Amino acid sequence: MSAQRPTIIVIEDESQLRQVLRLTLEANGFRCIETDSARQGLVDAETYRPDLLLVDLGLPDRDGIDVIRGVRRWSTTIPIIVLSARSQETDKIAALDAGADDYVTKPFTTGELLARLRVAMRHAAIQGRAESKEVFSNGDLRVDLLRRRVFLRGEEVHLTPIEYRLLAVLIRNAGRVVTYNHLLRDVWGPSKMDQPNYVRTYIAALRGKLEKDPARPAYLHTEVGVGYRMVAG
Amino acid sequence: MHERDREPDARWLSAESVPAWRGYLGGVLIAGGCTAIASVMSIWFAPTNLAMVYLLGVVLAAVRLDRRASVVAAVFGTLAFDFFFIPPIFSFAISDTEYLLTAFVLLTVGLVISSLAAGLRYQARVATEREQRTAFLYALTKDLAVATSLDDIAHSACAHIAQASGAQGLILLKSPDGTLRSFGNAAAWVASVDNSIAEWVISQKAIAGSGTNTLPAVEETYLPLNATHGIVGVLILHHEDRALLLLEDHWHFLEIVANQIAVAVEREQLRRQAHESAFAIQNERLRSSLLSSISHDLRTPLAVMGGGASSLLQGESALPAGPQRQLVETIDQEARRMARVINNILDMTRLESGPLQLDRQWYPLEEILGAALTRLKDVLEPRSVCIDIPRDLPMLYVDGVLFEKVLMNLLENAAKYTPPDARIEVSAAVHRGEIQLKVADDGPGIPKGSEKLIFEKFYRVRAEGSVAGTGLGLAICTSVVEAHGGRIWAENRPEGGAVFIVTLPIIAPNDDYTPPQVS
Numbered sequence: 001m002s003a004q005r006p007t008i009i010v011i012e013d014e015s016q017l018r019q020v021l022r023l024t025l026e027a028n029g030f031r032c033i034e035t036d037s038a039r040q041g042l043v044d045a046e047t048y049r050p051d052l053l054l055v056d057l058g059l060p061d062r063d064g065i066d067v068i069r070g071v072r073r074w075s076t077t078i079p080i081i082v083l084s085a086r087s088q089e090t091d092k093i094a095a096l097d098a099g100a101d102d103y104v105t106k107p108f109t110t111g112e113l114l115a116r117l118r119v120a121m122r123h124a125a126i127q128g129r130a131e132s133k134e135v136f137s138n139g140d141l142r143v144d145l146l147r148r149r150v151f152l153r154g155e156e157v158h159l160t161p162i163e164y165r166l167l168a169v170l171i172r173n174a175g176r177v178v179t180y181n182h183l184l185r186d187v188w189g190p191s192k193m194d195q196p197n198y199v200r201t202y203i204a205a206l207r208g209k210l211e212k213d214p215a216r217p218a219y220l221h222t223e224v225g226v227g228y229r230m231v232a233g
Numbered sequence: 234m235h236e237r238d239r240e241p242d243a244r245w246l247s248a249e250s251v252p253a254w255r256g257y258l259g260g261v262l263i264a265g266g267c268t269a270i271a272s273v274m275s276i277w278f279a280p281t282n283l284a285m286v287y288l289l290g291v292v293l294a295a296v297r298l299d300r301r302a303s304v305v306a307a308v309f310g311t312l313a314f315d316f317f318f319i320p321p322i323f324s325f326a327i328s329d330t331e332y333l334l335t336a337f338v339l340l341t342v343g344l345v346i347s348s349l350a351a352g353l354r355y356q357a358r359v360a361t362e363r364e365q366r367t368a369f370l371y372a373l374t375k376d377l378a379v380a381t382s383l384d385d386i387a388h389s390a391c392a393h394i395a396q397a398s399g400a401q402g403l404i405l406l407k408s409p410d411g412t413l414r415s416f417g418n419a420a421a422w423v424a425s426v427d428n429s430i431a432e433w434v435i436s437q438k439a440i441a442g443s444g445t446n447t448l449p450a451v452e453e454t455y456l457p458l459n460a461t462h463g464i465v466g467v468l469i470l471h472h473e474d475r476a477l478l479l480l481e482d483h484w485h486f487l488e489i490v491a492n493q494i495a496v497a498v499e500r501e502q503l504r505r506q507a508h509e510s511a512f513a514i515q516n517e518r519l520r521s522s523l524l525s526s527i528s529h530d531l532r533t534p535l536a537v538m539g540g541g542a543s544s545l546l547q548g549e550s551a552l553p554a555g556p557q558r559q560l561v562e563t564i565d566q567e568a569r570r571m572a573r574v575i576n577n578i579l580d581m582t583r584l585e586s587g588p589l590q591l592d593r594q595w596y597p598l599e600e601i602l603g604a605a606l607t608r609l610k611d612v613l614e615p616r617s618v619c620i621d622i623p624r625d626l627p628m629l630y631v632d633g634v635l636f637e638k639v640l641m642n643l644l645e646n647a648a649k650y651t652p653p654d655a656r657i658e659v660s661a662a663v664h665r666g667e668i669q670l671k672v673a674d675d676g677p678g679i680p681k682g683s684e685k686l687i688f689e690k691f692y693r694v695r696a697e698g699s700v701a702g703t704g705l706g707l708a709i710c711t712s713v714v715e716a717h718g719g720r721i722w723a724e725n726r727p728e729g730g731a732v733f734i735v736t737l738p739i740i741a742p743n744d745d746y747t748p749p750q751v752s
Contacts, residue, residue: 089634107572109565197595200628204597208624215599215606215620215659222604225592225634 175232260305295350307343387416444478651676
């Protein structure tokens, strides 16, 4: 029964916010373990082996990023979601590049938080089984990942190899934010790591081919200063 | 500013122009020369007339050399004239009383000429010195007048002193907390400067050190800097040429220089005080309007949330599901509104706290606009937003996060001041070599005359009430746009409604970025 419920460790020093998180998570069928410090959080993570970690970046004893690094040392699969204040774009990138799966900006809505949790856990589950979806579809967009073909409203769209690789990385991470560094590494390789402009240029081209109105993207959302998020199908 | 290129000759404070031995030697040589010429002339002229040659020699000595030379020339000339030309020749005896008169007149006229010529020379020298001193003071006051900091004042004063007298200067100024801070030179001798002497000079308002009666054995000379409101500090001088300190003129010069420095320092200190108090007043005004703005903008949503939550608590069972849900929705809305208000206040404090560090990157405008529209979805609805961006618009070289705030504030503003059925238009174009971005609406527009005021901090079109906000949004936009080298202003559209216009300079991608070719 209760053992069946997915376990989430919440590492957050604000007790009020922790309480709201616990109530929300428990009401939505999760088991919740609360911790208020980075050190205890690391201990709890090893003890309970949770299904997901929710980490605040500003902890009293150590930086939340240390928790991410600490967990990533023994597990690459446990999803980690970061809670951050709005103004910390560089911290968000640092957390994502340190191995966090996604972030939620405070103040956040319950809907937002739960959606991020589900995407992260689904992603972890797929990775655990070492297989991925063959076809991605969302609205008018359909991507056949085996045959490398893209269809919009049933018509095939021609993408350049780089555009396709970019789209494929975003689809593999659908629902999650992907940083510029992540895209550069996976699409162009380590030699182009200092050229985030490449990403923006190709994203603009991709939007031109896939989006009806590039300024109001339906599939490819921008998180300014952080990266991009493909809307999950 | 420091006329270092002036010749060292410009030093007008030198003790004597010709050393004493040169004067005497010159006098003797001139007398000898005159004798030689006279001996040639004695073939044709009577001895009395030869005296004139000696007079010429005396005049020459007085004009070209100095008083010493001319006196020596007069005396030796008279003796030589007597010895060589007055019978009996080759003897100092004078046989004829007529010649006695000639010799006597020669000596007297020679001495008078030398004293007159020396007087003229002295006056000429005084006049040149006065002129140089005036020029020096003019240059000093001019430099001190344009000096914009205490360091500037100290440096240009020390440079002028060094140029005029060869002395090196150091200025110690009293800080508000009573300690002494040094400005100017950083030469090796500065280490030997004694602060206790400086303090004594300040408290006694008297000079001390080398060349004075107080502690004359010290290497440096300490002069008080006496301004209208008391002593502001001490001028310390290190003279290479101590002889200067024996000259009345030099002390006079130092006194004037010290006065000029004192006046300049005082002026700078007063200017700084005035600036600080103006800043404090502005800060105070800002703080009080911030407080009143915050207290209103935070109290309203807080009251709504508190009221809603408590009625939910009390009427847990009594309230039907519909109103319960409504209350919760209101609390949620107000919480978001409050978050926006606080974000704006945080943004503003960050923008104001120091020079902006821009993280500039190349962005297509659609991308930033798209992100802003997504974030503001709830605020903008149900207004229609119409976008017109040409496909060939150059990329923006901006700080993406900050520029997103600009777009968000402009869009939020458009939503705030228009009815729900309004139409918001966002367009961009290249206009006169700039990227011009417009956010227009068809609402009531901006009240006449407030087009500039709305960009001021805390200015609100409607004083309190109907529209929530801190009055900071447009001030944030201005800070960010100006940091990018652009401009922002507002107009009323002829067809009704307001339009906010942002311009950004077009920046050509440089060597470190070449846009990849997209086929």
